[in-house]
Amino acid sequence: MIQVEALTKRYGTTTAVDGLSFSALPGTVTGFLGPNGAGKSTTMRLIVGLERPTSGTATVDGHRYADLPAPLHSVGVMLDARSVHPGRTAYRHLLAHARTHGISTARVREVIEMTGLESVARRRAGTFSLGMGQRLGIATALLGDPQTLILDEPVNGLDPDGVLWVRRLVRDLAAEGRTVLLSSHLMHELALCADRVVIIGKGRLLADAPVQEIVERSAGGSLEEAYLELTAGSVEYRGRAADGTSASGGSR
Numbered sequence: 001m002i003q004v005e006a007l008t009k010r011y012g013t014t015t016a017v018d019g020l021s022f023s024a025l026p027g028t029v030t031g032f033l034g035p036n037g038a039g040k041s042t043t044m045r046l047i048v049g050l051e052r053p054t055s056g057t058a059t060v061d062g063h064r065y066a067d068l069p070a071p072l073h074s075v076g077v078m079l080d081a082r083s084v085h086p087g088r089t090a091y092r093h094l095l096a097h098a099r100t101h102g103i104s105t106a107r108v109r110e111v112i113e114m115t116g117l118e119s120v121a122r123r124r125a126g127t128f129s130l131g132m133g134q135r136l137g138i139a140t141a142l143l144g145d146p147q148t149l150i151l152d153e154p155v156n157g158l159d160p161d162g163v164l165w166v167r168r169l170v171r172d173l174a175a176e177g178r179t180v181l182l183s184s185h186l187m188h189e190l191a192l193c194a195d196r197v198v199i200i201g202k203g204r205l206l207a208d209a210p211v212q213e214i215v216e217r218s219a220g221g222s223l224e225e226a227y228l229e230l231t232a233g234s235v236e237y238r239g240r241a242a243d244g245t246s247a248s249g250g251s252r
């Protein structure tokens with residue numbers, strides 16, 4: 001279980017995360033949503049100890065990430081699929097992670113197969129398409145067979161087959177009793193794969209409820225409509241339509 005309690009992160013005068021509390025439960029896919037700059041990535045970075053909170057706490061199964069005895073076995077993380085060394089092959093990248101955590105070569109082969117990377121495993125990661133990089137990021141997250149998975153925009157760049165594969169994968173992981181927290185801007189996809197959603201805006205909690213409940217509460221009857229209603233006051237970067245009207249956030 002992931003527990004975020006009164007979490008706040010300030011960068012100078014910017015408050016990226018503002019007194020945020022929510023939980024992601026085992027056996028559940030929790031979708032993490034919010035407009036650009038809402039604080040999703042910062043929250044995920046705080047959960048896995050890449051940032052120190054200004055105040056509040058974030059724990060996984062009751063421990064701060066830094067205190068987990070074998071983090072890769074407890075929490076699988078994909079925050080930035082591009083963070084792979086471009087000169088390393090996918091296989092070598094996974095092997096390097098495996099070696100530092102006492103994970104077998106057989107498991108490396110297993111995650112390569114699970115993520116459909118067999119045919120490109122010996123290619124340098126720098127030559128990978130966005131979607132292949134995402135698959136490698138997910139393979140790295142799965143390496144330690146973790147109880148908890150934290151995936152920042154896992155379907156970003158994937159083709160329709162890949163999107164379907166991620167949907168099935170996260171559903172299967174949750175069905176095995178694991179905790180899955182994933183962020184995405186793709187509402188249709190989240191409506192299909194998430195059990196609950198946590199919606200934030202300007203670092204604050206806007207909603208935390210089962211998908212069905214959020215949809216039923218909305219006038220529009222879809223997760224996208226519910227999301228647009230809930231975040232209308234929290235969108236910082238709003239485009240403009242060709243006719244000069246606002247292109248998003250309830251004024252469509």
Ligand SMILES: Nc1ncnc2c1ncn2[C@@H]1O[C@H](COP(=O)(O)OP(=O)(O)OP(=O)(O)O)[C@@H](O)[C@H]1O
Nearest residue numbers: 011014015016034035036037038039040041042043
């Ligand atoms: N290292 C940093 N230094 C200063 N400001 C930061 C830093 N990291 C994030 N921020 C700011 O914190 C806020 C939240 O950013 P964050 O990346 O967490 O949002 P997000 O919800 O993940 O956005 P997106 O959907 O665009 O990925 C933004 O205003 C961002 O500019």
